[in-house]
Amino acid sequence: MTKNELKKYVEALIAAPSCCPEAKDAGEKYLAALGTEEEAAAGKNLLAELEMDITTIDDLLAMLGSDAGKQFFGEEKAAAMTVHAEEIKAAGAKYCDCPACAAAEVILNNRDVVLA
Incomplete structure (x- = not known):
């Protein structure tokens, strides 16, 4: 993966509704710093x-099964x-597949590109 390709995942992370403010901030700072010291x-x-x-x-499943998860998402959606x-876990997924976590997984799996 090239830096330019990785940049698209950082942009997707930032745009994801499920992205927390801290990750969004770190992503924005990374994009702003590209090509600089x-x-x-x-x-x-x-x-x-x-x-x-x-x-x-596993953390996602625990949260969804908790009272807090049911309150946050609603019983039906949870x-x-x-x-x-459970389906994606059975298929081998290690992480949540929401847009933010999916982008984060790609970025983390390409840490060598981030650090190059």
Whole structure:
């Protein structure tokens, strides 16, 4: 993957409704730093933030089954999301597949490009 290709995933991360403010900020700072002497530090910061923020499939399932998850999403949506999460886990997924986590997984899997 090239930096230009990776940039699209950072942009997708930032645009994702499920992206937390901290990851959005780290992504924006990384994009602003591309091609500058600040790029390496911004890249390290982005990777560190995404490592903290990406949701494992097991954490997602635990949250969806909790009272807080049912309150946040509503019982019906939490149940539907649980079915989906169990399906993707059975297919081998390690992480939530919401737009933010999906982009974060690609970015983290290409850390060598971020740090190059």
